[in-house]
Amino acid sequence: MDRKNILVINPGSTSTKVAVFNNKEKVILNSIDHKPDDLEKFNSIVDQYEYRLNLILNWLKEEGIETSSLRAVVGRGGLLRPMPGGTYLVTEKMIEDLRKGVQGEHASNLGGILAKGIADKEGIKAYIVDPVAVDEFDEVARISGMPEIKRKSLLHALNIKAVSHRLADELNKELKELNLIVAHLGGGISVAPVKKGRIVDVNNANEMGPFSPERTGSLPVGDLAKMCFSGKYTYKEIKTKIKGKGGLVGYLGTNDAREVTKMIENGDKKAKLIFEAMGYQIAKEIAAMATVLNGDVNHIILTGGLSYSKLLTEYIKDMVEFIAQITIYPGGDEQEALNNGVLRVLEGKEEAKIYENEVKIDD
Numbered sequence: 386m387d388r389k390n391i392l393v394i395n396p397g398s399t400s401t402k403v404a405v406f407n408n409k410e411k412v413i414l415n416s417i418d419h420k421p422d423d424l425e426k427f428n429s430i431v432d433q434y435e436y437r438l439n440l441i442l443n444w445l446k447e448e449g450i451e452t453s454s455l456r457a458v459v460g461r462g463g464l465l466r467p468m469p470g471g472t473y474l475v476t477e478k479m480i481e482d483l484r485k486g487v488q489g490e491h492a493s494n495l496g497g498i499l500a501k502g503i504a505d506k507e508g509i510k511a512y513i514v515d516p517v518a519v520d521e522f523d524e525v526a527r528i529s530g531m532p533e534i535k536r537k538s539l540l541h542a543l544n545i546k547a548v549s550h551r552l553a554d555e556l557n558k559e560l561k562e563l564n565l566i567v568a569h570l571g572g573g574i575s576v577a578p579v580k581k582g583r584i585v586d587v588n589n590a591n592e593m594g595p596f597s598p599e600r601t602g603s604l605p606v607g608d609l610a611k612m613c614f615s616g617k618y619t620y621k622e623i624k625t626k627i628k629g630k631g632g633l634v635g636y637l638g639t640n641d642a643r644e645v646t647k648m649i650e651n652g653d654k655k656a657k658l659i660f661e662a663m664g665y666q667i668a669k670e671i672a673a674m675a676t677v678l679n680g681d682v683n684h685i686i687l688t689g690g691l692s693y694s695k696l697l698t699e700y701i702k703d704m705v706e707f708i709a710q711i712t713i714y715p716g717g718d719e720q721e722a723l724n725n726g727v728l729r730v731l732e733g734k735e736e737a738k739i740y741e742n743e744v745k746i747d748d
């Protein structure tokens with residue numbers, strides 16, 4: 386059979402998004418949703434491997450797509466060791482680290498493992514592209530202010546790199562000619578200065594920067610320390626308050642910006658204040674990243690699900706348009722970004738990186 390298709394696997398906490406591409410053309414796309422009951426029985430994310438693998442293989446069968454038609458398989462990469470961005474071949478060492486969760490557990494740790502599982506059976510290559518552990522920081526950006534704690538690069542690298550490439554293409558420029566600030570506004574928020582294609586700084590989307598639909602972002606540290614030692618909360622409860630029950634969820638009981646917009650339209654003053662505060666913090670972070678680029682900013686990009694909200698984007702625009710022109714790419718398409726990453730390699734525009742050559746392995 387003619388091997389023409391690329392299988393894309395993007396495992397999330399509540400779904401596994403799958404797609405098949407023929408070159409740039411999306412042949413088919415599906416979101417396989419997982420009920421909480423189905424996932425709760427597993428002790429860890431990697432234990433979900435067989436379960437998610439079978440769902441993907443059954444879906445391919447139902448759609449009449451033979452695995453023998455696949456040219457390559459690509460998965461969303463996870464919390465690996467800090468690494469430069471790019472498209473990576475999935476190697477045994479990478480699989481070992483994805484299984485261990487070297488920087489923690491994340492549903493995307495399964496992406497590379499599932500991709501390699503399917504690719505090996507077909508004797509083809511498996512890849513990951515721009516995982517959340519992409520780290521291209523300037524050294525100065527790692528210093529936190531407390532010697533025991535380092536600033537970490539954990540971010541929506543896949544979409545940030547993808548929209549940066551998209552804007553460069555649309556401007557008919559090379560990415561390495563541009564200085565951009567990209568704000569991915571999703572369930573979590575990453576605001577990154579992209580200097581000639583390199584993400585030289587970013588708020589750690591899990592625990593720093595602006596608050597988001599369900600995360601607190603940065604907090605006054607003294608008050609947080611007091612809360613941690615108040616005896617009222619366990620470590621797990623505090624972690625959930627920071628990520629999961631923070632941000633819009635903490636103040637308004639929902640992580641859905643559409644619901645918040647309805648509340649505001651119905652005259653809810655608290656909802657208006659909180660939503661504006663989120664815009665205010667995002668705008669401040671964008672301006673902070675402009676200083677990282679010494680004010681030499683060609684363009685600001687707003688992307689992610691929240692950037693569908695005109696209310697929010699207009700608020701941000703009003704505060705930061707003095708810095709540079711703003712382009713909005715609502716949503717983002719991670720499946721397309723994964724496919725494009727592999728195509729860049731298959732078409733010889735980029736070389737696939739080898740994980741163990743790019744990261745520091747000291748264990």
Ligand SMILES: Nc1ncnc2c1ncn2[C@@H]1O[C@H](COP(=O)(O)OP(=O)(O)OP(=O)(O)O)[C@@H](O)[C@H]1O
Binds near residue numbers: 598
């Ligand atoms: N049409 C819309 N108008 C306003 N807000 C929207 C719209 N569509 C999605 N959102 C909001 O976008 C947010 C989710 O964004 P997104 O889908 O990018 O997040 P995610 O994929 O769950 O998480 P992440 O981007 O952190 O990986 C939610 O608050 C959601 O309500």
Ligand SMILES: CCCC(=O)O
Binds near residue numbers: 517539541573590591
């Ligand atoms: C760690 C940042 C990416 C995410 O929120 O999933």
